[in-house]
Amino acid sequence: MSGVTVQAGESTLQAELCTDEREFTALGPAWERLYRRCGTATPFQSHAWLHSWWTSYGTPGRLRLVLVRDGSGELRAAAPLMRTGVPLPRLVPLGGAISDYGDVLLDDEHADRAADALTQTLWTAARTALIDIREVRPGGAAEQVYARWPGPRRQLADSVCLELPAHPMDKLLTRMPPGRAGRVQAKIRKLGQLGVEHRFVRPDEVDSTLRTMLDLHRLQWQTRKVTTEHLKPRFHEHLVRSLGPLVRSGDAVVTEFRAGTDVLAVDVTLLTPRLAGNYLYGAHPRLREWKADIATMLMHASADRVARDGRQVLSLLRGAEPYKFRWRPDTVVNQRLLLARRRTAPLLWAVARKASARNRARELVRERKGAVTN
Secondary structure: OEEEEEEEOOEEEEEEEEOOHHHHHHOHHHHHHHHHOOOOOOHHHOHHHHHHHHHHHOOOOOEEEEEEEOOOOOEEEEEEEEEEOOOOOEEEEOOHHHOOOOOOEEOHHHHHHHHHHHHHHHHHHOOOOEEEEEEEOOOOOHHHHHHHOOOOEEEEEEEEEEEEEOOOHHHHHHHOOHHHHHHHHHHHHHHHHOOEEEEEOOHHHHHHHHHHHHHHHHHHOOOOOOOHHHHOHHHHHHHHHHHHHHHHOOOEEEEEEEEOOEEEEEEEEEEOOOEEEEEEEEEOHHHHHOOOOHHHHHHHHHHHHHHHHOOOEEEEEEOOOHHHHHHOOEEEEEEEEEEOOHHHHHHHHHHHHHHHHHHHHHHHHHHHHHHHHO
């Protein structure tokens, strides 16, 4: 572990570059405290999620954690990164494609000086690699680093997330045309007639329930196109390993749907004090055979719980699938923040050109889907 002393305002902070996996493991308690003090953090920046992801997906020798501590040794900022050389040398967030949000962590009470220190240390790291922070939700902590960056930089649109206000189902229905709202109400009544009920799983039941969910997820997609990563053992291991701690800490909830003694579906929702995000579910094909509307079933359970808990946003997370638009969601676009120095600026422009072309293609696809939906 190498250290750099950074003068940030009136205080001296110590910035360190951690490349040791054992150190990453030991950071758990300190990382958790910082995570709780960062108001923009999501479970995708928690130690439980990131360390588990690294265990399943990380490549030895590529870990790059930028840590900022005060004089007492307490973490005031962290950038969970790794180095990749394909196709260009970059520092990218841990969490990869299975994480809907990427970001850094800043202690809210020390945000300005912590952001100064983190930016200066990342500036040093950018001598040999482009810093490429993807999927930053608007308002994320990484925006403070971007605002301070003294060299070449670029902000691009990344994935679309669809979001709803955290209202109970009866209020969400007022966003729809009356005819569509009536059809949703009929689907809710049908679920009641089928005897489908839901319950929130206790922390000690999470491991076994998640294994059931993954079995159901594989079953529901066996004859249709699916995200292939969701079917791999490493994803299963990561999800089971990370979600137990997240449920115990209140950063996730696992919901089980039953008819009698049969488990027909399981849903995972990730939580922040402000936002709830529907991450993944598995549903038995029997529900489709019964002509039960799975999306309505999941939304009905999520909306009422989120509204009751006092959160402001119910996110459908990444993706603009047509079925999501029935709820008339708001479109929120994650940001991709590219940070470089003069010698790495050519990497920035190369990545930016490729990303811009890809974004234009995706926008055309979304416009076609929107036309079909409307």
